[in-house]
Amino acid sequence: MGGSSTIPSHTRISTTTSDLEHAAYAPLPGHSSPASPRRPLKGFAGIIASVIFLLALVALILDQSEEPLDKPGKDEAPTLTSNATSFSNISGPEPRGVAQGVSAKSNPSFSGHELSYNWTNAMFSWQRTAFHFQPEKNWMNDPDGPLYHKGWYHLFYQYNPDSAVWGNITWGHAVSTDLIHWLYLPIAMVPDSWFDWNGVWTGSATILPDGQIVVLYTGDTDNYVQVQNLAYPANLSDPLLLDWVKYSGNPVLVPPTGIAPKDFRDPTTAWLGPDGKWRLTIGSKVNTTGISLVYTTTNFTDYELLDTVLHAVPGTGMWECVDFYPVSINGTKGLDTSAGGPGVKHVLKASLDNTKLDYYALGTYFAENDTWVPDDPEQDVGIGLRYDYGRYYASKTFYDPVKERRILWGWINETDTENDDLAKGWASVQTIPRTVLYDNNTGTNILQWPVEELESLRLNSTDFDGVVVKPGSVVELDIASATQLDILVEFEIESLGLEETNEVNGLCGSGATDRSSFGPFGLLVIADETLSELTPIYFRLANSSDGSLETYFCADERRSSKASDVFKQVYGSSVPVLDGETLSMRILVDHSIVESFAQGGRRVITSRLYPTEAIYGAARLFLFNNATGVNVKATLKIWQLNYAFIHPFPLDQMH
């Protein structure tokens, strides 16, 4: 940009002038000085030329003024959909569709006539979750370095100790004996060194065979360069791992050639290769191709970058929070990160920066050359399956050696405004940790399921057997309270023999009001008695073009709240249903977060809700059937769930 310095006119002027000069002074060989009448002519020519050049220079200077910017008729950029200029219509940036990646806070649902919502403290307080992990206040994002050590599960997390928005990032810390009842500990790492001055960002832990714990995390340096740093517990015999030491030789990794200083973050847990060396992978991008760099090491302080990447997928952009781990094909238990060999597949996962969505793919890892190949290239990382089809990002797994489980954490951001977050003083929750298993029935996906320890929160349960819901109707489920629930439901549908209404728009349509022959039907969670606020979680069956029956699993937030400034999206995906399987869901309701699992965890949707009416005792639970051609019969078991009472660890009582 603007680097060239050739000014042809300048060169021409000086050459010409000096030529003139030269011509005037150099005596012509063999000639005496020219006849006197010629001398005045030459001088005169010189003056004329100089005046011309002077005028040209003046013209050049005058031309320097700013060109008028008006290009009549070119107001709108041709590549974008037109932006409404009238304020009374839909205002704000036109949100792009889900396929292109809806950006985090673009809101498609302005009616232009709703008054902006006046939140009360009661409404805000209600939004705090009862049994999901969240700090007492302020902002949280990515889960970091999850691990198990001496009887405690540890969770670290990106945390802003000063505000309810992202910034000033430190590693928050909490521990639990059961992944549900968490105790807050002091902050584990703050940005106190030049190599993480601008942020102690995301990282992972590796447990070495001798029990040592090695943490690698991204630091944003004082010059805004992303580097990887090594940290380890100050005292390995401390079960609480309160204090951490940063390696004095940090950073251990800096952006390699060809990788931009701002495209190098989120190192994974390391795994052992057949040569006895450790490997880890770090996501990045080259142009628009998302890649996963591989480093080998023997001591975690010196690394070698491999020439080849673990994998790359064009068009997916920057890969954040890459995760790479083995799963057992028989699908019964989790595996240590270094496991391999026959009977094992590997999951590669990336969080796509440009769409804020987490994608994973199953494939085969070739340890000999550290490459990975997806089972189905059309379902590759970034273009195929997602862990969660709702609001969900920056997920990370770890291996639990006690119960031999692979456990998945995921960050759930708020979908209300920053103003709301500042007012209520907090933002973000983590999902309930989920076990991850290979689905050996479909062979194409993993299964996620809330850890069994959640069941310790179950209080009384209520059973509903064979409740029939006719087309276009709603049935209230009589339970004591509807804001903290664990719901298991199975559906049977019975055709009414009516003519099929064929909808070709697949997925979840534009929500639960989009009726078709075989759906939607499901549950209305966090709904008030008059159904002025409700959130349908539902199935919708449809005949696909090849005649087979496709099942879609969806969550419709569009009427979750009367407040107009919260993000209200319809989420969903198709879900495989095998012959002989009943349609089933598990739904965890916890105030402003709902986690919904279909077919044993084949597809999951996490939603955030901010109701204004359907709060506290006013919240209800309903069954609904908005299909036109089927009766729905539902069988449910619903538990009330207790609070987890997450609170600070009583450190002062330890002495």
Next chain:
Amino acid sequence: MKLLLLIFLVQAVLLTIYLPASQGTVQPMDARLIEQTCKQTPLYNLCVSILKSDSRSSKADVTGLALIMVDVLKAKATGTRNYITRLLRGNLKRDVRHGLSSCADVYNAVLEADVPVAIEALQKGNPKFAEQAANDAAIEASSCERSFSGHSPLTKSNKSMQDVSSVAAAIVRLLL
């Protein structure tokens, strides 16, 4: 001869003074980046006029252009908030006062949250948070506009905030 030498010297001096200036028109790479960037925002003219009137834009990359736009967003939000404060000193009907109070909250949020987050995210190379912040600023402005049941005294300001936010968000998107 002396005359020619004099003219040459004068020209040399003038050229040295105007050499840097003339580079701009001959090699408008900076202007091309601005135009290319602005083409990918919903409001091309607004984008170009804002960027070209900021002297930093000639040396800026896309991140730099985004930061300039966020600065303008900050300036507008500051201006609006100050205007709200002045209006609130007057004698107002209850619903107008109520609306203005909501708007004060909302513009405070833009200045305390959206702007700092956007700047930090852009500087540190985590642009997704900047996109979120810019989009949020637009939503906050709509929220303010909707807090008046009758006529809004802030329509122009809110619209302006919306516009600049949408341009800022679109520029940040180019970094993702």
